[in-house]
Amino acid sequence: MKKWIWLMLILFAIGAITAGGWYYYPQYKIDRLKAQNAATTESSGNKPHQEDVSYIQHLKHLSGKELHHLALGDSVIQGRGSNQGGFIKMANNEMSALTFKKVQLDNQGISGATSSDLLTYLSSPGMSDRVKSADIITINIGGNDLVKLALKEGPVKALQDYQNVKSTYEKNLIDIFSLIRKENPHAILVYNELYNAVDSEESFYPATKKLLNDWNLIAYETTSNYKPSVVIPSSEVLKPENRKEWIYDTIHPNEKGHERIARQMIKALKAPYKEI
Structure with missing residues (x-):
């Protein structure tokens, strides 16, 4: 059975026990966190105050002619x-144009990686130097955590262990950010939120929305505690109701999908720079 079918069985079961405010609370919290970090693209024409400097401008003003961009995560x-190298390469090219600097991209993405895999990988030889030299670190991780459990244990066991998987993901994400910050206190951390690849007409769509909100809320709350940092709101442009426009297979975005994420990343980096 394909892994996507396993995942849908799990999500359907989760959706069956989901009700009331518990369903909507994660999205409410995410919306509040998004509002706090909304990009301000309007300019008054005057010299900006320090608090108005964007993440892009911060990168532009760093000393040196080059920037180092480390990408971590999954497929x-x-x-x-x-x-074209996906959204990472596309956004990297745009950052270079906006900062007038060469942005060296170090893509360390690993297909199928879970949050546990990434945490282990960060401790492998050579990764410390990569993290220390980075000016910006982009992360996409978490989507494989529950899927791999379903493939190994089956949907029933995965449902029983859902809270454990969720807790492990949260702990791993905190440990990942903490380890990066220990090695590099100043790099801009960019986290790409999980998007919903399920058609909105599917009966199990509400369950997938609930699960992804749970996962994304963890990501938003964790990211906000390790500034300077931003979250790419990719779900705003990869919508289930028009998934045929941006889907490549059952999960991954196609060229247009990656382009949309790249634009969202640049938009997020135009928000006011916040170090604390």
Whole structure:
């Protein structure tokens, strides 16, 4: 059975026990966190105050002619579904144009990686130097955590262990950010939120929405505690109701999908720079 079918069985079961405010609360919290970090693209024409400097402008004003961009995570980071290097390469090229600097991209994405895999990988030889030298670190991780459990244990066991998987993902994400910050206190951390690849007409769509809101809320709350940092709101442009426009297979975005994420990343980096 394909892994996507396993996942849908799990999500359907989760959706069956979902009700009331508990369903909507994660999205409410995410919306509040998004509002707090909304990009301000209007300019008054005057010299900006320090608090008005964007993340892009901060990178532009760093000393040196080059910037180092480290990308970590799974197949979405790798660029699956794109012939142009995926959203990471596309956004990297745009950052170079906006900062007038050469942005060296170090893509360390690994297909199928879970949050546990990434945490282990960060401790492998050579990764410390990569993290220390980075000016910006982009992360996409979490989508494989529950899927791999379903493939290994089956949907019933995965449902029983859902809270454990969720807690493990949260702990791993905190440990990932903490480890990065220990090695590099100043790099801009960019986290790409999970998007919903299920058609909105499917009966199990509400369950997938609930699960992804749970996962994304963890990501938003964790990211906000490790500034300077931003979250790419990719779900705003990869919508289930028009998934045929941006889907490559059952999960990954196609070329247009990656382009949309790249634009969202640049938009997020135009928000006011916040170090604390």
